[in-house]
Amino acid sequence: MLALAAPALVVLAAEPLYLLVDTGVVGNLGTVALGGLAVGGGLLAWAAALLNFLAYGTTARAARRAGAGDRAGAVAEGVQATWLALVLGLGVLVVFQLLAGPLTQVLAGGAGAVADAAEGWLRIAGLGAPLLLVSLAGNGWLRGVQELRRPMRYVLTGSLASLVLCPLLVHPAGLGLAGSAVANVVGQALTAALFVRALLREGVPWRPRxxxxxxxxxxxxxxxxxxxxxxxxxxxxxxxxxxxxxxxxxxxxxxxxxxxxxxxxxxxxxxxxxxxxxxxxxxxxxxxxxxxxxxxxxxxxxxxxxxxxxxxxxxxxxxxxxxxxxxxxxxxxxxxxxxxxxxxxxxxxxxxxxxxxxxxxxxxxxxxxxxxxxxxxxxxxxxxxxxxxxxxxxxxxxxxxxxxxxxxxxxxxxxxxxxxxxxxxxx
Structure with missing residues (x-):
């Protein structure tokens, strides 16, 4: 129980801890940037929370198949979940690109500097929505086959990349709040790539079913x-x-x-x-x-x-x-x-x-x-x-x-x- 729970806890805590550091870095830019991060980040986190079934639902299906001795079937659940993640993620991306302005204005209490900052951050960070959902699907099937250390390594790798890039892009590179969004997408891309590589190495068919x-x-x-x-x-x-x-x-x-x-x-x-x-x-x-x-x-x-x-x-x-x-x-x-x-x-x-x-x-x-x-x-x-x-x-x-x-x-x-x-x- 503890052998499974401990790495799961690391994965669960990685994102909140990264957001804490991200908030500290952006906070040095002033209250407008900080407010923009809060509004834009809140929208992205809300979308991820609603679609978290890509992890939990996939774990349930993959675990059943793994328990029956069908590892290939368990991995195939991860493939199907990854296709679903890509489709849903592209949908979220389109919504954020089309409605970033109205959505951020609603949360920010109307048009203004904070809403503008949040809109800019969300348009960039929203590009990582498909990548974020692919990682959720990857977590799901790997949990199902009782491999929780690999997801921990993948998530930590992406989070550490973002942690290093965020202060560099925000301050020395002069990108400001946009640097936070870019660092977020880079970290998500790295994590998603590791999960996809894990699927490819299993050698199961990639045809959607x-x-x-x-x-x-x-x-x-x-x-x-x-x-x-x-x-x-x-x-x-x-x-x-x-x-x-x-x-x-x-x-x-x-x-x-x-x-x-x-x-x-x-x-x-x-x-x-x-x-x-x-x-x-x-x-x-x-x-x-x-x-x-x-x-x-x-x-x-x-x-x-x-x-x-x-x-x-x-x-x-x-x-x-x-x-x-x-x-x-x-x-x-x-x-x-x-x-x-x-x-x-x-x-x-x-x-x-x-x-x-x-x-x-x-x-x-x-x-x-x-x-x-x-x-x-x-x-x-x-x-x-x-x-x-x-x-x-x-x-x-x-x-x-x-x-x-x-x-x-x-x-x-x-x-x-x-x-x-x-x-x-x-x-």
């Missing part, structure tokens, strides 16, 4: 809907908090970014579970699949408890690193209790999400996530300001969202139907 593409799109549809609802729920919550006050908004931003980062850490177990469960079910070893579910639940719970303890112990030292505003700090302390308290629950939820994804039970995950958002997260978020609950109301909604998902996935895994999910079966 309609049946396989349709089967991947079924998984993609469910995961896309799930991701879209998640994005919408957090967007609504942020809008509600913004109306509560600037201190509340600042505290919410700190807490929610930590929530996303910690979700990445805990999600490493989900990736390991996907691979192990998919291969076990592909080989007909249902008992092993259930044992993996129990094991990953224990790891997720234990890690969540550890993370919660660290958050509580380190709060006095960590919070001042983000702000010295007394009003923001006071609000952040309120959110901090929710953030720490939900970590053990989130650890189990994310782990069992991986189990169900590995089994191909993504239709159930879609329904549970959407239902939990509509029944818990969104209502409490929308009522927080009218009822005077403020930031605490929004984070109560987020906690209820996690609790509802926890109950649903535990009940599902306790039964047998998840092991008979048909979503990963097909040509």
């Amino acid at each position: 309609a049946a396989a593409l349709r089967a991947q799109l079924v998984i993609g549809r469910d995961l896309l809907l799930r991701a879209a609802v998640l994005q919408l729920a957090f967007l609504v919550a942020t809008g509600v908090v913004a109306r509560a006050g600037t201190a509340e908004l600042g505290a919410h931003q700190i807490a929610v970014q930590l929530f996303f980062f910690l979700a990445l850490v805990l999600d490493a177990y989900a990736i390991a579970a996907q691979t192990l469960v998919g291969q076990a079910l592909g080989a007909g070893r249902r008992r092993d699949a259930r044992a993996t579910a129990r094991r990953v639940t224990a790891w997720g719970l234990g890690s969540g408890v550890l993370v919660a303890a660290l958050l509580l112990v380190l709060r006095p030292a960590v919070l001042p690193l983000f702000t010295d505003d007394p009003a923001v700090l006071a609000q952040a302390r309120t959110a901090w209790w929710f953030l720490a308290g939900m970590q053990p629950l989130a650890g189990v939820v994310f782990a069992l999400d991986g189990v169900l994804m590995g089994a191909g039970d993504v239709g159930y995950l879609r329904t549970v996530t959407i239902g939990s958002a509509l029944a818990g997260f969104l209502p409490l978020s929308l009522l927080a300001v009218p009822l005077g609950w403020g930031l605490a109301g929004v984070w109560t909604g987020l906690t209820l969202f996690i609790v509802l998902r926890l109950v649903a996935v535990v009940v599902r895994v306790a039964g047998d139907r998840w092991m008979d999910a048909p979503a990963t079966v097909g040509a």
Whole structure:
């Protein structure tokens, strides 16, 4: 479990860490450039998050085939996912080229210097959209065959290239914000090239297969809907908090970014579970699949408890690193209790999400996530300001969202139907 989770964690953390450095480099250009990077980078990250099924859906299908002893079939899933990534990536590229101006103006709050800066960055960085999606597909099939060290090396190679180029292009080369976008595309091109080379070395046919593409799109549809609802729920919550006050908004931003980062850490177990469960079910070893579910639940719970303890112990030292505003700090302390308290629950939820994804039970995950958002997260978020609950109301909604998902996935895994999910079966 740890042998699979550790390299997965490196891959998950590479992009956020690069963006952190990129933000520091661009920040020296001034607030307009920094705002442009935030808006443009947010749009590109949003597109990648919505299309992340190219990694998770491909892992489920490839793991089933690998477990059945069909490595060539598992690699073929990677080929089909790569074709799908190229088509979808070209679609994203065209959308960004045609609508970069209107999209950035909406996010920037209207036309102006920040919107112009974001538009220029997005037009360049958007060229890397097909490359970014090819890398997601590559991660998917390699996870499916339990080769997680190669994706780690490929992603780190591309990220390091971007890290070296970004400050050189932004400052000495004089490209400014455009240099950040160019460095981003170069790093993505290098990573994508390594994933494509890995596929070519397997020697499998590269002909697109309609049946396989349709089967991947079924998984993609469910995961896309799930991701879209998640994005919408957090967007609504942020809008509600913004109306509560600037201190509340600042505290919410700190807490929610930590929530996303910690979700990445805990999600490493989900990736390991996907691979192990998919291969076990592909080989007909249902008992092993259930044992993996129990094991990953224990790891997720234990890690969540550890993370919660660290958050509580380190709060006095960590919070001042983000702000010295007394009003923001006071609000952040309120959110901090929710953030720490939900970590053990989130650890189990994310782990069992991986189990169900590995089994191909993504239709159930879609329904549970959407239902939990509509029944818990969104209502409490929308009522927080009218009822005077403020930031605490929004984070109560987020906690209820996690609790509802926890109950649903535990009940599902306790039964047998998840092991008979048909979503990963097909040509």
